Amino acid sequence: MNILVVLPILIPFVTGIILILLWNHRTAQRVLSVAGSAALFVISIILLFTVWQDGILVMQMSNWPAPFGITLVADLLSAIMVVLAGLMAISVAIYSLASMDSAREAYGYHPLYQILLMGICGSFLTGDLFNLYVWFEVMLISSFVLVALGGEPNQLEGGIKYVTLNLISSAIFLAAVGLIYGLVGTLNMADLSIQLRQSDQPGLVLTLAMLFLIAFGLKAAVFPLFFWLPASYHTPPVAVSAIFSGLLTKVGVYTLIRVFTLLFIIDTAYTHTVLMVVAGLTMLTGVLGAASQNEFRRILSFHIVSQIGYMVMGLALYTPLAIAGAVFYITHHIVVKTNLFLVSGVVYRLRGTYQLKKLGGIYSLYPLLGVLFLIPAFSLAGIPPLSGFWAKFVLIRAGLEIGQYTIVAVALVVSLLTIFSMTKIWAEVFWKADPNIDPANPPENPSLGTLAGYIVPVVALAAVTITIGLFAEPFVQLAIAAADQLLDPNQYIQAVRPELLEGIVQAQ
């Protein structure tokens, strides 16, 4: 037992509680929010290193042996996800200090932010299917509130769609959990892995797999379930968009990877073919959606959808290299996508709009900001040697290795279209001359130094992107090791409770 497993949930939880108790103390809230996020980041890194060194970490909640209680499990994938959550947490927390308006701060932005993190970390760490539902709900309710907090008309409109579709997803998830319990009588994922593999109702298991695909696919915003995302992600303050864009859909992807490597592997030819189709269509529709947009954050939102397709593609290919590709892709994508939203926020801070038509001239005035945009943008587009290139390279290679030419072709086309829409932002926002230049009334152009709260996280995340790109080896190794774990569910089961494996032996 290792306390590290539960800390990523406890730290934001306790921080959030204290922030609720310090409701009217703005300064204390700001300090604590950053401190809590920093603590989460530090602990997450320690967790990852421990898992990397000692193998999968497990904690049986309330000390009941699996499968009877709730088990927390940190394998490499979980640990990686938690580290990413920690990194985003601290980056966006700092960014929020500068960008969040005091009105929203006064109505619980900081505690909600922490509880959101708690829900995200809980989703990554739990080894129990129903408990996963609970963490999903924790995450969702916080995100619901964050989307709508402030009550601007756009927020409310987008919020309703966001809330409704996610509630549907939760309802399907809950129903599927009930059905799974009714079928095999257990909720622990390790135990489920065994029971579902040995079920005498394989057809029913596959049917339930489809329900989970829908429930998690909706959270991950895959085709054709992504509508809530472009409808809402551009409505809240940019810090909220940023943390959402980085982490929320990735929780969906994480759970897809989890259940389709651990639970539903009874007929991968069937399930993963469905996933492959989903992946291809998600990539395409997402990027085409982005191409048709003319607003900074909407383009970025559609790109989230498109990129999710790549991650699902890795899962669908279902080879060690492909899964490693998916894991690497998630790592890269979270950093890059969050950063792009942060940059959009800086531009908004400077010009007060996200409309490409009304923007321009940023590169001439702020060359550094231009570079800070180009790093994540080119990375997203897969330009080497940035992180996104390696992510795409691994997936393309994995696809070609097993002769899946169609999906590779789609991935390449989408890659080109990604370049297209990233350069569109670049050309319109940064290169083009500022369309509103009014010589009589020049716009205020604060130096970037005065925007330190905005710029520091952007620089840090850009540095991470470059590091992952230039020194990709350890990250690739990590992804490959995570993939090896994922493709051998017995490792997971062994770590949760070795006795469970006896069930397999007897059955064989």
Added chain:
Amino acid sequence: MLLAVLSGFVLALLAPWLYKIGRDATGWILAILPLALFGYFVGFIEPVAHGEPVSYTYTWIPSLNVTLSFYVDGLSLLFSLIITGVGTLIVLYGSGYLAHDKDVNRFFVYILMFMASMLGVVLSNNLVSLFVFWELTSVTSYMLIGYYHEKEESRFAALQALLVTGAGGLVMLAGFVMLALQGGSWEISDLFAQANAIQGDALYLPILILILIGAFTKSAQFPFHFWLPGAMAAPAPVSAYLHSATMVKAGVYLVARLSPVLGGTEAWLYAVTGFGAVTMVIGAYIAWQQTDLKRILAYSTVSALGILMMLLGLGSEVAVEAAMVYLVVHSMYKGSLFMIAGAVDHETGERHITRLGGLLKAMPFNGAAAVLAAASMSGIPLFLGFVAKELIYEATLDAHILPLLITILAIVTNILTIVAAGMVSLKPFFGPPIKTPKHAHEAPWSMRLGPITLASLGLILGGLPFTVEEFGKLIASPAASAILAEPLEVHLHMLPVALSTVVMLSAVTLLGGIGIYLIRLPLGRVVAPLNAVSAVGPEQWYKWSLDGMMVVAKWQTRVLQSGYLRYYLIITILTTVGLAGITMVSQGVLQNLSAITMTEVYLHEIILVVVILGATVLVLRTASRLTAVAGLGVVGFCIALLFVLFGAPDLAMTQFSIETLSVILLVLVLYKLPTFTGFSTRFQRARDLVISLTGGILITTLVLIETALPINSRLTPYFAENSLTLARGHNVVNVILVDFRGFDTMGEITVLGMAALGVYGLLKLRLGQKSPDKGIKQPVIPHRTEEFYTTPVPAQEKVDS
């Protein structure tokens, strides 16, 4: 070697700071690096010409077989010398050309990065590293072409170049990966030995096509050639460097590099030679009809690249040797002519040859350089261009396929090339002076050095028997041997040893060129109608595909992201039913339905069920909000009763209290909302009912099947056994809630808490309007005065964002 390749990147990053110190002298300082690198590579000439290639390997990403491995043989050395040599002159030239431009430091950054990337391309032995550098050249060229980024034309050209070469690059990447997988190695030098295996594989043809597409886009081969003239929106130094001497040759380099692996087959011969030949003719034909100095040069570059490709496709000893000599010749004359064109443009403000003339007096140095370069371009004896042209004819006459046709095409191309040479050198500098927008004067030294050096090199190398031979022995032949993967013995001669067909062809070409030059204006008018064809040319294809993509994108987004929540829901429901339903049917799950058995039912249970169904119908049909809420409440209470009946008192109590709360809440909130209005048509209602029914049927089926199966809870016996003894509670449900699965409850109360905070925040905080002050942070609102928000705000106007 690693330092040699990467130093350019490092210096690029330092350039802005150096510029702050060095100002106008920065170019001279920065030029030291390419010059030093040039010297460094000169040091390789002797050993490479005599011995084995040198290779260096540095680990990078071993898990993916990616190494930073560099391979110096004749081929990569020749390219490295061009890149660094011309690079030195370009950095100087650029510093003069852009001296008064505020963004000149950015030029330095990108040009140095480009140079380093280009070095990486030609030196990399690892396919992935090569691709990395390859893409970097695309990206840096994007930034360079878009240097004058406030002009729409520049942005368009930059994007066009990036998309065309980027698309090719991505296709090529697939080819690379397949090549490496088939060949069993990611190192090019290892693949040489696998040539037979690769060429025998079923995937050979796809691999070849994919890689050639990459090379053809980069080297502006037909039908991808159009981006190159477009790229003339770039400043002159960029055109001189990227679009004549280096980047566009990357495709040529790649074809040459992979010749030993992929070359020698019929497919190779036809594809590379064919596309090369077509490109060379088309390029030359369009070139002489242009009037813009840079566009003439751009199309003639396309033509030259076609010649190079064609020669590599022919693949004979003499063809490859010709390619290498011509490559060097072209880099020198074309680089110098681009710089001269830039200087003319820079100093006169004009680059249309029809409006230029008699500049020799004002610009003697550039004029002289132009004449020298044009002479080499025209292939006049004593210039290296002549040597190249002789070799080209030798190669075409000797071709394996259609030697006559290819030779004729080559002659036509060369004749038109001579015309173009005359147009860019004679027309602006000789004849009667024409007044130009700016008062013409000679360019500064930084801008003279490059043209003069490169132009005179054609004479220096080609003007003496000794230099020609040494050039062949040390530079061209080692490069050609690398392409053929075997030592070759072709000796270069300054002048032909005997009067042969080749010499005759040269003479014809020269005379033809002069003749056509003289009648070019009337001839141009004669052929003008033919140019209508270009309206449906490849450039249009690019525009059409881009427009087409946008149409599709907008259409699919409008359809999918329609904004109607109900369509989103319909799609979601249908997807769920579809996926799960198809799976159920196809996997034979429905067979289980036969196992359903009816168990006993009591009357009070039936009554409850009827009440539930009745209340549900009421909810559906009533026009009153309150009735609907009441109906919903009845459903909830009846379910609570069911819980009581089936042994779940805790559940029942919770359901009762929650239901009460919900009803209160609904009444409180909905009280003020309007009554229902019928929005939907009868058809929509029928459609929605069918869709909903499919969802209901799916669930019913699943429940029926599952309840017919035997249950075997693996957890419950443990709870039954241990609730009291270990967890000290009689009420097992409560024990599960606070102990066995207490962690769930912790999450649950967190959800509750957040929901309450959300309700609170939603009701109190109303930032109705967009902040008026251009997105600058909301006006600071006193933090503790919550009353500030409690004043109800009237329903706001809808604000679009």
Added chain:
Amino acid sequence: MQFSVILSTAIRYMLPLMLIFSIFILLRGHHEPGGGFIGGLVAAAAFALYSFTNSLTEVRQALRVEPRTLIGVGLLVAVSSASLSLFKGLPFMTGLWYSETLPVLGKIGTPVIFDMGVYIVVVGVTLLIIFSLIEEG
């Protein structure tokens, strides 16, 4: 809403009774149907009723703490009881039981305290929602 004086007085006296009843439900929850959730709802209902007959200010005075703070405190109680075991080197939420039986409370252990946390949160949540809606008008 005009309630008669009798009702208003009755509710005033019912308030403590209902609170005691809610605590009774809370405590017996471990052994009989009941528990923190239902107990909390009963307590909240008491205050809600009170708020129908009295002004919100009075209810707030009777409550003494902000409902928001109750949420925080409840969560804090829950998480503290759950964390105790960590200090003993046991997994999170492991039930620790005081060996003696206390009067009224009976056997006391961390799961019971956790349930009290639930109770407080539920009171806070319910009241926060109701108060906000009432203030909204």
Added chain:
Amino acid sequence: MEVILAFVIGALYTAGFYMILRRSIVKLILGLGLLGHAANLMIFTIGRLTRASPPIIGHEGEALHAPFADPLPQALILTAIVIGFGVQAFAIVLVKRAYQTVNTDDFDQMRSTDLQEA
């Protein structure tokens, strides 16, 4: 009884789906409420029905003795009910606020966040 309830659940789901497909935002909320009921009843039924033996250990016994209702689905539903309540309470208020800003019950008036600005 399970068979009958299976159809009741199906009916509730159908009604719920139908309601959320309306253009009225108020009906959306009612539909979500119906779906919540349906899901709870479904899990309850899936856990198999046992009449009148609550899972409470008698004061004389040490453990539960069959027949007893499966306590686990009950605990799960309890959690789900409470979570559902919290989320729905928020959703209700969200709808109310949305109604206040656009001043209509009609969802078709709420498309602006999806559409391009002209």
